[in-house]
Amino acid sequence: MREIGIGLIGTGFMGRAHALAFHHAVSTFELSVKPRLVALADADAARAERCAADWGFAKACDWESLVNDPAVELVAITTPNRLHYPMTMAALAAGKAVYCEKPLAVTLDEASAMRDAAKRAGVVNRVGYNYLQNPMLKLARELIESGELGEITGYHGEFSEDFMGDPQAPFSWRCETEQAGGALADLGSHILSLSRFLLGDVAALCADLHTAHAERPHQGGRRRVEIDDQAHVLLRFANGAHGTLATSWLRHGRKNHLAFEVYGTRGTLAYDQERLNELRLYGTGGRPGLDGFRTLLSGPHLPDYAAFCPAAGHQLGYNELKTLEVRSLLEALAGNGALTGVDFQEAWEVERLAQAVRDSAREERWVRI
Template identity: 50%
Template sequence: MQLGVGVIGTGFMGKTHALAWRNVKAVLGGVMGPVPVPELRLLCDTPADKAVAMADQFGFAAATSDWQALVRDPAIDVVSITTPNGMHHAMAMAAIAAGKHVWCEKPMALTLAEAEEMADAARARGVVTMVGYNYLKNPAFTHAQRLIHDGAIGRVVQFRGWVDEDYQADPELPWSWRAKLADAGLGALGDIGTHLVSMAHGLMGPIASLIADMQTIHETRPLPDGQGRGVVENEDAAAVVLRFANGAQGSMVISRAAWGRKSRLGFEVHGTKGMIVFDQERMNELQLYQNEGPKAEQGFKTILTGPAHPPYGEFCPAPGHQLGFNDLKVIECATLLRGIAGLEAAHPDFGDALRIERVIHAIADSARNGGSRVHL
């Protein structure tokens, strides 16, 4: 069975989707079973000449500058949406209405109401969906989940998470769509905070309540034409105190203006018998402390991912040789294909991602109301 693939967007995430669709067969051949074979049929971007050039570079059969034409095309079975945030809702709703499966980057939409509409439509139409939380596919992260499930650190009692980058740290960086509520929605929360929430959910379960604060560090930025400065309408940073449904405490700090940090997405999970620590900037390592044996010999140990942490072995047979960011997108793509084939639930789908969206909007609501507690 073949699956016609259409990708909308050719930027950072558009390229990662294209690479994933091209490379997923190598992983599928090893462990993923009888799933549809993706065919790169149509790539969309503007202007048209850019779409043609990128289609040739990425290996797509054809190009268009009309995303609606891509969604309507009967040769397209699944649509990858990698555009700026403000376009996700309209594109996803059109694709769902046309009966297409959808792979959409996060956040789902600008508003919680739009995200809810997307999840409801996908469920009603019966299409398979996936949202781009690729860090959940890291073998180090899934091993952390197994350790917690197996009781390696006892009962979990606290989660501490952080996500810091410096792509908005420079106050003279020109104003862009990322600073505008109508185009980006939430700022650091929507762009990178969602990833941290996805990890918290994956390790600790649902968040029951929270108290939060937000900060816009650079309130204006120079306009691209050099004529004055534009107002930054969303947040650069946030801090959150959490209570999980299982009774554990938690905290999160989020910043897109943290000089020197590139992808510092990480966590500590504290348990009654030990602790797990992870940092995405060292994405092939997991730190584990267990209160076992003589006190003089206790300490953190480094678990270096390898073939013993599937599906690492489908990429490389040698431990310590490292997986990368794009490999995580390949694993994500494989999960989507298995979902379409009915072999497993595609996770996180629009319903799963909606729960993440509810958390980031609850953080914003709490901050806007003076740090009041919000129950989810």
């Protein structure tokens, strides 16, 4: 079978998640191409060496060599946000396919440049919006598209966690302005992408960005924080629905609260990533008095669940969403583009919304998209 040489940059949370996903895609699916783990790069060279050995990469190197290594056909980028742009551009310049973590870039200009470069290079390009791979969310989208909920009228979308909820939580790269840091970039990008996945284009928005904690501990002292701890947004979708969106990393008790409610003229859908195998559906038109929110459980009637387990209610985990994303990426590399996945164009749309949120908040006004 044809093999694809993989170069992975970054060995943090997502670096490992990518590595696992490449392995698991192979063990789980009958793929059209097989990934070969060629090279692993990290700022910390010793760590790169150790991880390369542990994770089955043939070698470790610096990222520039990786990007230019002829054996590398796909570059997976899992470094902090600010590095997505230079690494992607270098990879595209070298003619490599790119699988970049979200958010695509720090500024909309960079995002545009990346999208254009990818288009010009004509290579497969994907962004790590893994949550959209959840078969329950694909079901959600199908229900919306099939008209099960009627015409969509209302929406609430949210992505909240609490890892910065303690005012003494330390400054990290996620707090740097030059990383387009902040909850909006870090978490908001996911809920923006999910909102688009479910309801399509946003026509206009009005936003409020809020920095609750203006300083954070940093290297023994304190450092000023300029990015947002939370964002609140009014949304009007092109399909006519109105709603709200919130994202925050201050919300105690929320560990992975990527959640939405979609309201239509005939029914309602609700979801919370903290129970990623469930979907709550309310439909009108049944026997009077016997309506109510129904808790659907994931199961093998959903092909992307069946790929992992033939029994309902046994549950997929977070890593398996990444495996699904990598599968879809590998199939795209094999020329089989039928599977879902977020490409640079779509990730750019997310950045466009994020930029609109920033503009709107700064100027305190509605922004048409």
